[in-house]
Amino acid sequence: MIGDKAGAALESFAAEVGSDDAVAVVGGRTHWEVGGSCPEETRLVRAPTGVRGFDPADMTIRVGAATPVTELDAALAEVGQRVNLPVLPGATVGGVLAVGRDDVHALGRGRLRDALLEAVYVADDGGLVTAGGPTVKNVSGFDLCRLLVGSLGTLGLLGEVILRTWPRPATQQWLAGSCDPAELRRRLFWPSSILWNGQSVWVHLEGHESDVEAEAELAQSLGCEPTDGPPPLPDYRVPTGVLEADESSGSYVIQIGTGLAYAAAPCPIPDPDPTVVALHRRLKAEFDPRGRLNPGRDPLAAS
Amino acid sequence: MRFRRTTKADPLVDDLRRVLPADRVRAASLERSIMGRDASIFEGGQAGPVCFPISTEEVQGCVDAARRHGRAVVPRGAGTGLAGGSVPLDEPVVVVTTKMNRLLSVDVDQRLAWVQPGMINLDLSRAIAPHGLHFAPDPSSQQVCSLGGNVGTNAGGPHCLAHGVTSAHVQAAEVVLMSGEAVVLGDPDGWAPGLDLRGAYVGSEGMMGITTAIAVRLTPNPPAVQTLLLAFDSVDAAAHTVSAVIADGIVPAAIEMMDKNIIWAVENFVGAGFPTDAAAVVIVEVDGLPGGVTAEADRVAELAEERGGRVRRAADDQERALIWKGRKSAFGAIAQIKPNYYLHDTVVPRTRLAEVMNQVYEIVEEHDLQVMNVFHAGDGNLHPLLLYDRREPGVMERVHAAGSAIIEASLAVGGVLSGEHGIGIEKRDFMPLMFSEADLDAQGRLRRAFDPDEMANPGKVLPTGASCADVNALTKVPEGVWG
């Protein structure tokens, strides 16, 4: 059992959010302007923090949304586990979930959105709502958790979450070179990341020692050499589909197999389908008709 | 003797037949009545006209016609759902996707396929097998269930432990909303700005729209696989071994558990070489690259032996296939014992498996029933099978009472109502045991954002619906429905 909901802390978070004025939830301010910024006068609130329950044998962990990701990662590292969230210094668990950005390992480790099992959030009326459930598998009702990941806190303010944890791999290795990323992906069984800037490729391997060794050998035979880490990622995130084909190398990095690219300059992103826009509008109207939760932020603008 | 046609004149049918050829709108009373049920135990469904569209445009046409006549729409795939999700209530237009069963495109390099919703799960894996790829979710009904149905229930299966359930394998879905609009939710490449509408839609049990195409992620076949059959003298030892494996940092491809009763029945039925003297067996499959596979298989064997388990490793593909045949024949084996079964589906934290299983045995004994357990132990997904003969007077009351008690026991230890079958009609009225009014209200809001008038598969999942005539009708006829 991974502990009960942090009743008092959540209740006081809900009370702090209240039911009247505009509020924004603040985490580590690492992605503070993603999808637009809140008006300055917006009242800021902070979610509960800390690990609330953890049973390593269940491989699930319950934490307050304001818990720093590094703190969570350190706690899990002690028992050889991890969560599939980007471990950004300063960032909070609630923050990285609300922003919903995968890190570079999404190809092999899966998407960040699948890490969230249960969320307790404060709704626009100041009430607490639980979405999902504490087990690793659950289809009880509609999947609000997926909706909350990447919603920038515009539908509800995350208070506490249960995350699925995974074993930390025994070993890992970055390699870089100038081979064809598609070839690498075909030949390697399960790389956790392949990055490509049009000229060079970076690949990350993790797992059992002998497997990483064998896969690294294979990558070397294709023209890669061990390296320390991934390249610096340019600032702007764009769908790979809109990346200009003639971008000169160094100005972008494609995260192979995830649909995501990083570009040095913003690329025009085509307008979304009007029906998609209408669905966003209706969701906002259903969950926060008065627009008091994280005003000024728009998930559709969060590239 | 002459044989009559029994189709009543119906303007809705006429309208539908302007959209679809007449033979793809079935309206005879028999054709409608046999659509009144799916694979669940609910038999009281009432279907209106049954439509078999073959394109997105035709689905839109069906939805438009239904809307003009104020009639609800129920999507249906192969009809293998176990929670009554596609049981039609109050004569809705039933839109069956079985004729939309084509593989639209495969991109081997991107490991992506576009499929129509009526394609059978296993047919997809077979079609892409030459590329060394498969579709990871493998529900036990995979040889018959449709991918559209998998999306509707967010289906799981034995091999979802490591790779995740359907939602993790759906990149995008083309959906016809009840407004008649078709929209692509998600992005086939994997990412686009905006809310995860795709994620919100998967698992919505047909209550947000009708899936007309799906972009699925394809998974490479593992280079190495090892399958172990572990036999234990007690259910506790088996369950503790499952917890120990997980706690050791191993996430096998599958961990399945079967208890004594089902082992015995399976052995009688197919002879898979399961030890009939065991109280429980656990099938563990590890896959991936050879080094990790060997290390993990060795460790699993060690953990099992430490807990008194006997270990058999499949020596080759043939033995591996035999072990899985035993697991997959479980349902067939049951028919030898009782004609009917009620298959439950709850999830408990993996560390509480032994405890809840013991409670299940007690509950079943209290209600004078027989139970067999065959389930996805690795993710704590229990599947107690209550066996009965429906002709025995009063047996259904006992079956339902035992079912409720199992659900309550699962929730009491921090479990959930359903791991992979969904809520449908079956567990709709249990939802308040797991969720508060506010929680349910939020789910209702999500649904209404997609389907403001609640015309898509009404009467399922959410117990609210006091305004909904269908639900009232249903609650009035529980005896008929609870076959």
Place this chain on the structure above:
Amino acid sequence: MSARVSLGIDPEELASCVACGLCLPHCPTFRVTGEEWASPRGRISAMRQVQDQGAAIDQAFLSSMDTCVQCRGCEPACPSGVPFGSMMEATQAELTRRRRLDWRRWGFRVLGHRRLLNLLSRLLGVVQRLRLLPSKRLGLPKIPLAQERLRATGSDVWLFTGCVMDAWQRSTHAAVKRVVEAAGAGVALPGAGAACCGALSLHAGLEDHARSLAIRTMRELEGSAPILVDSAGCGAVLKEYGKHLGTPEAVAFSERVLDVHEWLSDRSDRLPSAGERGQDLIVAVHDPCHLRHVQRAHQPVAEVLSHYATVVALDDDGLCCGAGGAYAAMQPDLAVSIRERKLEAIGRSGANIVASANPGCTIHLANAGVAVRHPLEIVDEVLDHDG
């Protein structure tokens, strides 16, 4: 009209389906239509509507029942062991009682009269050659005008020759007989009394006629020698005489019946060697439904063939080809759609010839231009060249 109609289905059998749907992909008509009324689960549901709930027998019901190929592919797929074939036979019997003027009632009677059948067949052959008949549409093979006479060579085994197959494809019997003799057995041949096993009558719901054919057949094939059958449809019914007639004699009779490949594969050590012959033959084995699903004895075909050729499997889980006795003639559109799937599977297999141990299947597949032979015709040819 609303008076409750019993279809005469055993209520226990009718109650045994739990509607899980696992039969659906194994049903050829569901596979090509995707419609529930054309599936075993839907058909059982329809039977229940009529027998249990008093629904009328209407066009929709008839169409649901009459489109069934009766391949029984649903039976091995059924976890609950629902005896679908017997339920469908009961239903067809009841429907036939109601369709008194149906041509089948008289048409199938011909099958039991060897001379009459041969005469009519020859006539049909002549009409065919005058191009007065849409043969393919009717699912007919090219009917021979003259046939060789088969002669008994001993009494170790009976070779059951049957009706249509004997009249239209006697050369297959001749080939089978040569292979059996090559394996060291003398072959006895039944007289005109065993002119028809009764399968087509039974599937059309003519139970009484089928029963009288069965009694005549049993009388003719006396003694204790094994009864070898080279037509899967006939073999299936002969093996079920015990069940249908319920007499000790019938049970004992059925126990003597073997598909000829079963008998041969038990004697594989006595089969003559093929030497180098047949190596360029890549044979796809099409399992006739009544061999695979009813007799559940399809494996020996591939076993026997593998001594003489390269055998490849079809990847369609033994789905029916759509022949189904008289089905190809009665439901030509569905039969052709079903066959399309089979042709695709054959195409994928890379085979240059198809083997099928049932005359109906060979006729139906040959009409689509497939090179198809009885398995033992293929063996016979290899042996013949060798010898």
